[in-house]
Amino acid sequence: xxxxxxxxxxxxxxxxxxxxxxxxxxxxxxxxxxxxxxxxxxxxxxxxxxxxxxxxxxxxxxxxxxxxxxxxxxxxxx
Numbered sequence: 001x002x003x004x005x006x007x008x009x010x011x012x013x014x015x016x017x018x019x020x021x022x023x024x025x026x027x028x029x030x031x032x033x034x035x036x037x038x039x040x041x042x043x044x045x046x047x048x049x050x051x052x053x054x055x056x057x058x059x060x061x062x063x064x065x066x067x068x069x070x071x072x073x074x075x076x077x078x
Contacts, residue, residue: 001043001045002017002019002043002044002045002046002047002050003017003018003019003041003042003043004016004017004018004041004043004044004047004050004054005018005027005037005041006037006038006039006042006054007027007030007035007036007037008035009034009035009036010034012035013038014030014035015047015050015051015054016030017047018041038058039054039058040057042054042057
């Protein structure tokens with residue numbers, strides 16, 4: 001099973017397999033281009049499954065953030 005770390009630069013989302021022989025160099029190059037790591041490390045059978053897991057997790061986090069934001073706005077109006 002592969003292990004993936006996702007990176008984002010504000011526009012582009014990409015990933016590296018942290019078990020690959022070139023992982024350190026890939027990460028260095030991404031950071032030099034302004035990418036930062038996002039989310040948790042994901043174990044998956046392949047990149048396609050990892051992307052789906054990442055999107056599912058990030059979507060859940062966004063829903064939770066949206067719900068908290070609404071509650072905060074409501075509390076401020078009271």
